Amino acid sequence: MGFKNYILVCGGTGCESSRSDQIYHALIDEAAAQGVADQVQVIKTGCFGFCEQGPIVKILPEDSFYV
Numbered sequence: 001m002g003f004k005n006y007i008l009v010c011g012g013t014g015c016e017s018s019r020s021d022q023i024y025h026a027l028i029d030e031a032a033a034q035g036v037a038d039q040v041q042v043i044k045t046g047c048f049g050f051c052e053q054g055p056i057v058k059i060l061p062e063d064s065f066y067v
């Protein structure tokens with residue numbers, strides 16, 4: 001069974017310095033709290049190239065982009 005949604009959280013150096021790791025863990029915890037951990041995969045990625053706007057979060061498949 002595949003995931004319905006993917007949440008990509010930048011784990012690059014710039015975003016990590018803006019505490020993206022806290023966002024990553026908070027999203028995992030919230031997916032579990034909402035009972036959708038089997039539908040949403042939270043993934044830490046490399047740099048998106050928008051470091052100055054970080055932390056960066058991208059949602060797939062809707063392709064939403066949060067800065």
Ligand code: FES
Nearest residue numbers: 010012015048051
């Ligand atoms: S470190 Fe996150 S966009 Fe570059």
